[in-house]
Structures are given as structure tokens and as C-alpha cells.
Amino acid sequence: MSSYQNITGKELRDLARKLEFTGVTSGLALGYVQANLVVLPRAQAFDFLLFCQRNPKPCPLLDVTEVGDAEPRLCAPGADLRTDVPCYRVYRQGELMNEPADIVELWQADWVGFLLGCSFTFEGALLQAGLPVRHIEENRNVPMYRTNIACQPAGIFHGPMVVSMRPMTPAQAVRATQICTRFARAHGTPVHLGDPSAIGIRDLADPDFGDAVTIRPGEIPVFWACGVTPQAAVMQAKPPICVTHKPGHMFVTDWKDVDLESV
């Protein structure tokens, strides 16, 4: 597995396409931008595109395919969204049906693929700056929480913002904010820091998704908008069908993290 750390995004996609790799992509193809995948029929795609446009922190759009086209031409020319994700999730009416390794048979002529930026990008930049990323230190999943921050609704899509949390000192939080300013397309700057109850979080030790992590003396919790937000909005809207990546099994693009600066 560690041999996949230093391969390119395209090489990792090719392994996924050949079903030689079906695992989690965290820490692999280092330096390449990884992306959340949401696939919806055209009938729901306009509302979802609007939802992303209105909520850029939880839903930072990297690439959206033409109707029926499975190739993300901007971020990975030649790639195929039907085969190049290590593992998929298929939802019908908001219910998880199965977790196939490809969606070639399932794909329809009216489907649209959305690729959204992911926290791996800014976590790489935080680590390079010597800032702590506690869940990586502790080898856990990042803790995620539902908040009382309402997303801007769009058509059939609405719901609360889900946030991820990373503990750090206040000075480190300032430096992290400065770094994340560059990554508007990977969730951008924190949405909150300090008192969890101010955004409707009751207990940091009991995350809604992922695992709790240690908060050390002198540290405060720092909260970023999270890519689970659009998935939750899609599940709540109960579209006839929706395909996503399986959590942690991301689509890896040809873009480099360092190129993901704001336009």
C-alpha cells in the first residue's frame, strides 16, 4: 500500500479502474488533489449545482461533467467517473443500496458527475507548515459534527452544515486560517473556533461521524466546513438515484494541491 504514496493521480485511478486497488486513498498519490464524488440525474443536477454555488465552503466545486459524460475534462482528462473511484455507494430514495467497485452498468445518459474539494488538500498544507493534525497523529478518522448552521437551501436540497474539527493552539489556529485562505476550493478557512455550543455541538467527545480525538491543554477546537454536508443534503432530498464515493475512497485528480490556489 505504501508503494502507492508516490504514484500520480492517474496511476492510482488506473489501478482503481483495473480493480487492482479498491481501498481508501488517504495518504496515497501524495500531492494530488483528491475529490468527493456525487452523481445525480440531470433532473436534480441543476438544484445541486445551485446548492454548491450557494454553499462553497462545504461544497467547493472542482469539476462538473457535461450531461451523460463520465469524463471530468478539467481536473482529469481521460478519466472515467464510472470506473476510476476505488469504491462507490449507490443510494435510491436516500437509502444505501450497495457498494460496487464500478458503476459502468448503472450509468445513465442523463447523469451528471460533481467533484468537490476535500480536506486532504489543506491538511497537507497544515502538516507542511508544522501545524498539528490530531486525527492523523492518532491514526483515526477526523471527528465530524452536525451543527445548527443552516446551509443556504437550493431547490430540493437543504440541511445543516457538517463540520470537521482539528484541535490546535490559538496561535496555530491563526496560522491555519492564513494557510487555508489559499484553499477556497478545499473548504477554505475555518467556519468557527472555540466554544462548540455556539454552533450547536453538545459534546466534542461524541462526534456524529468519525472518531473523537485528544484536545490538549491550551488547545481550542477549530472547525472547518466538511464534505459530508452535501452528502447529507442529498440523502435528505431522497432523489430517485444518487451515486457517491465510499467515504475515504476518493477520486484522485491530475491537479496538484499546490495548484489549487484561489483564482
Next chain:
Amino acid sequence: MSSYQNITGKELRDLARKLEFTGVTSGLALGYVQANLVVLPRAQAFDFLLFCQRNPKPCPLLDVTEVGDAEPRLCAPGADLRTDVPCYRVYRQGELMNEPADIVELWQADWVGFLLGCSFTFEGALLQAGLPVRHIEENRNVPMYRTNIACQPAGIFHGPMVVSMRPMTPAQAVRATQICTRFARAHGTPVHLGDPSAIGIRDLADPDFGDAVTIRPGEIPVFWACGVTPQAAVMQAKPPICVTHKPGHMFVTDWKDVDLESV
């Protein structure tokens, strides 16, 4: 007219709504974000939203309305896109038909309004930083040029990027780039500086739109993506109907220029 310099965006919109103001908005309601308007039927709206998402420098989305809803709820709650622009342009099959002062009778239940960021925002920031904005000094329209830079196509929409040009010294161009980094939603950083022929411009003295301006010794031309780009793409696509603002007669939002930082 100068009495409108220091009123709010809402006050200027109310004057437009009552037909008491039908003029150009440049220099009015200073400090409020002004926006380009494009209205399209839902049948073309998804492709246009995609076009904007793929070409954020010429087409920086500020707000997109729900289908049939004329209220831009994010940037101007309570406003009405059918009445609050000082003057409109109505195009059928890409041909200019007329320039009404409102579109109340015309508006259809399947229409979607798009508001796109405008160069007034970053020009204000350049002036505050003491940088030259030559067309304002010379009381002309900004010079605009078609380039050989192709926009990323999306469905029925495609075409070349149109740029605006402001001459400045190389050191000023660096400072301008630094300032415009903050304004991704108002065309962002320059797309080119120096040699015009490198982006397909033959003669700076002969702009495709607007007026030529003086370039002083020691200055280079600095080029920004321009809001005429999406209008040109719409005209070329010849949708059955499209409504825009009349050039210079912008929609003024409730947002302040200083709040238009990248997320």
C-alpha cells in the same frame, strides 16, 4: 446624479424600481458590490451555470435565483430582478430586441437570474491603494479586447475570453495582483500582462469594446477577464430569449466591496 454616490445599494435599487433612476451606475452607491445580470430560461440555465463554474475569472457567480424566483436572496434579500436594474436588454435568438426599464410583463415562471461580479469592485480597491485606473482618469469606458484564450465550453455555451485592460508599471502590476487575489468573485487576478499579441490582441489602440486609453512610458498593459465574456457566449448560443442589464446599468447588491473576499 452625484447625490447618488453615497446612498446604499437598496436605495439605488428602489430608485430604479420607481423608474426615478435609469442611468449608468458607475461611481454610484459607492462601496456596494455591483453585478452583471443574465436571465435565461431553465432549459439553458444548467449549461450556463456550468459555463460560469468552469470559467470563474470571466464569470464570477455572486447569486443565482431559484427557478421562477426574481429575488436574489443571498446578495439582496427583498430585491426584484424584474424592476431593480436601471435598464435592461432583451435578446431573442441572440439578437438585441429592445431596452426596457423593467421586465415585469416579460418574466416567465421558468426563468433563472444570474448575478456575476464586476470590475468596479477591484477598481475601487486599486484606487484606494493609489494605483492608476487610466480609463477613470481619462473619463472613458474601459478598453476591452477579444483574445485567443478559449473559455472552457459547457453545453451550448462557448467562445473566447474577453479581457479589459489597465496600463500600469510592472511594480504596480505586482501590487494590483496582490490586491486582486482577494477578489476572486470580481474577476480575480490578471490573466495576462505585457505583450498583447501573446493572447491574440493585434492593436491596443483599437479595442473591440469600450475606448482606447493612454499607455505612458514605463507602463505595460495588464489584462483582466471581463464580464462581457459570458454575454458574448450567450449571444453566440442564440437561446430563444435572454435578458441582461444594459452595459454600465448594473444591479447593485447589499454586499459591500470589502466583504467580497474569497471564502
